[in-house]
Amino acid sequence: MxxxxxxxxxxxxxxxxxxxxxxxxxxxxxxxxxxxxxxxxxxxxxxxxxxxxxxxxxxxxxxxxxxxxxxxxxTASYLDEGFLIDYLTPEEYFYFIGGLHQQTRAHVDDFLAGYGDFFNGEILKRGKYIRDLSKGNQTKVGIASCMLQNxxxxxxxxxxxxxxxxxxxxxxxxxxxxxxxxxxxxxxxxxxxxxxxxxxxxxxxxxxxxxxxxxxxxxxxxxxxxxxxxxxxxxxxxxxxxxxxxxxxx
Structure with a gap:
């Protein structure tokens, strides 16, 4: 490959x-x-x-x-937080990535529901921009966005x-x-x-x-x-x- x-x-x-x-x-x-x-x-x-x-x-x-x-x-990749759009919330970012791959918001929501344990309640519905997340939580967002792309x-x-x-x-x-x-x-x-x-x-x-x-x-x-x-x-x-x-x- x-x-x-x-x-x-x-x-x-x-x-x-x-x-x-x-x-x-x-x-x-x-x-x-x-x-x-x-x-x-x-x-x-x-x-x-x-x-x-x-x-x-x-x-x-x-x-x-x-x-x-x-x-x-x-191809999906995450090398560092520079791959993220840090002025978006995680939800906005996931919807953006999903949209690039012709995925509906409902599809993205279904995908994210399966990552509840991985996010450990620290990513979604927290009212934070990506730039305000810890480095570890930014990594979680980056990895999940990769997997969202299939x-x-x-x-x-x-x-x-x-x-x-x-x-x-x-x-x-x-x-x-x-x-x-x-x-x-x-x-x-x-x-x-x-x-x-x-x-x-x-x-x-x-x-x-x-x-x-x-x-x-x-x-x-x-x-x-x-x-x-x-x-x-x-x-x-x-x-x-x-x-x-x-x-x-x-």
């Missing part, structure tokens, strides 16, 4: 993303992990055509995302940050349920436990490169914890850099 080819992004003379080849197949659940500055959010933003690379391209269903529009019809591709950057443990548990169920229904999910997170729980494939980024491409199994969490515990900074060999083949990991 997603293909990355010879992708490079440079800031102030420093290469912050350098991915020769990457493929994410339809229906996969993929986690992206790495320390701050590894290039995770920059990669996501290039996948969403929010920033342009110096070289290379990202294809979604064989269509370049840069300069094209069709992929937006089946996406084929779901991209979430640090969705577990700023939300309480109960909501984290409910969010994991939302992501798993979406993936079971065939939604391709990409989740970036610093929380190794959560990301290994919801994703069947983990991409480890270091200095803009994908240095490990791991099929999730019972030892994956321990492997990642060991990697970060000793502060590894591994430069991958050329063969690993140029031949990231997901077929070898399944």
């Amino acid at each position: 997603i293909q990355v080819k010879e992708l490079k992004k440079v800031y102030s003379g420093v290469i912050v993303v350098n991915i020769p080849q990457l493929e994410i197949r339809k229906g996969e659940s993929v986690g992206l992990v790495g320390n701050n500055g590894a290039g995770k959010t920059t990669l996501f933003r290039m996948m969403l055509d929010l920033i342009r690379p110096e070289a290379g391209e990202v294809l979604s269903n064989n269509e370049p995302v840069a300069g094209h529009e069709h992929w937006k019809n089946y 996406p084929e591709l779901l991209m979430l950057d640090e969705p577990f940050a700023n939300i309480d443990p109960t909501t984290q548990f409910r969010l994991k169920n939302i992501i798993k349920d979406a993936n079971r229904k065939g939604v391709t999910t990409l989740v970036s997170s610093h929380d190794l436990n959560h990301v290994t729980d919801v994703c069947d494939r983990i991409l480890l980024m270091e200095k803009g490169k994908i240095i490990k491409d791991i099929a999730t199994n019972s030892s994956t969490l321990a492997e990642l914890e060991a990697y970060f515990a000793i502060g590894n900074s591994i430069e991958p060999p050329a063969s690993a850099e140029l031949n990231i083949d997901p077929e070898e990991n399944h």
